[in-house]
Amino acid sequence: MARIAPATALPALALATLLVAPLAAQPRAEAEKKLYRWVDATGKVHYTDALPPEVVNQAREELSARTGLVRAEIGRALTEEERRALEAETAAEAAARTRAENSRRAEEAKVSAFRTEEDLRRSYATRQAMIDDTLVSLEAAIASQRASLHQQLGVAGDAELAGRPVPPRVAETIQELRREVYKQEQARLERAAEKQVVQEELERLVALLKERQERGLAPPGG
Numbered sequence: 340m341a342r343i344a345p346a347t348a349l350p351a352l353a354l355a356t357l358l359v360a361p362l363a364a365q366p367r368a369e370a371e372k373k374l375y376r377w378v379d380a381t382g383k384v385h386y387t388d389a390l391p392p393e394v395v396n397q398a399r400e401e402l403s404a405r406t407g408l409v410r411a412e413i414g415r416a417l418t419e420e421e422r423r424a425l426e427a428e429t430a431a432e433a434a435a436r437t438r439a440e441n442s443r444r445a446e447e448a449k450v451s452a453f454r455t456e457e458d459l460r461r462s463y464a465t466r467q468a469m470i471d472d473t474l475v476s477l478e479a480a481i482a483s484q485r486a487s488l489h490q491q492l493g494v495a496g497d498a499e500l501a502g503r504p505v506p507p508r509v510a511e512t513i514q515e516l517r518r519e520v521y522k523q524e525q526a527r528l529e530r531a532a533e534k535q536v537v538q539e540e541l542e543r544l545v546a547l548l549k550e551r552q553e554r555g556l557a558p559p560g561g
Contacts, residue, residue, distance in 0.1 A: 372405065373403065375388070375390050375399050377399040396415060398412075398415040399412075446543060446544055447547060459544055467538070470530055470533055481524060484523060488513065
C-alpha cells in the first residue's frame with residue numbers, strides 16, 4: 340500500500356533552499372558590519388562598532404569590520420550658517436551656468452546672421468570705431484578739465500602765498516573741476532572696458548562662425 344506524504348511536507352528543493360539560505364546570508368551579514376573611526380575633542384582616535392550620540396554629526400571614517408579597509412569618509416554636519424552659504428553658492432553656480440548657456444544661444448543667433456568672417460568683422464569694426472571716437476572725446480575733455488583745474492589751483496596757491504584767503508568761488512570751482520575730472524576718467528575706463536568686451540565677443544563669434552562652417556551649416560541665403 341502506497342505511503343501518503345503528510346500535508347505539511349515541503350518539496351525537496353524548497354527544503355534545501357531554506358537550509359542553505361541562512362548559511363549564505365551569514366557571510367554577507369558579516370561583510371556588511373562596519374567599524375567607525377573618529378577623533379574626540381582631545382585628539383584621541385577611537386574605533387567603535389557604534390557611534391555615540393555626540394559623535395553622530397562629526398567627521399568620521401567607516402571601515403569594513405572584515406577587512407579593516409576604509410569604505411567611506413563622512414564629513415561633519417554643516418552648521419546652519421554653512422548650509423545657507425553652500426545653498427547660496429550652489430544657486431549662484433546654477434545661475435552662472437544658465438547665464439552662460441543663454442549667452443551662448445544669443446551668440447549663436449548673432450553669428451547666424453553673417454555669411455563670412457569679413458562681414459562679421461566689418462560689423463564689429465563699426466562698433467569699435469564708435470567707441471574709439473568716444474574715447475578720443477573723453478581724452479580731450481579730461482585734458483581740458485585738467486588744464487582748468489591747474490589754473491584754478493595756481494590762483495589758490497598765489498592767494499595763499501600772498502597771505503590772502505582763497506576766494507570762495509575759486510575753492511568751489513576747484514572742487515567742481517575735481518569731480519568732473521573724476522567722472523570723465525571713470526567714463527573713459529568704462530569705454531575702454533567696453534572696447535575690450537566687444538573685441539572678446541568678436542573673437543568668440545568668429546570662432547562660432549568657423550565652427551558652423553565646419554559643421555556645414557548654411558549661412559543666411561545660402
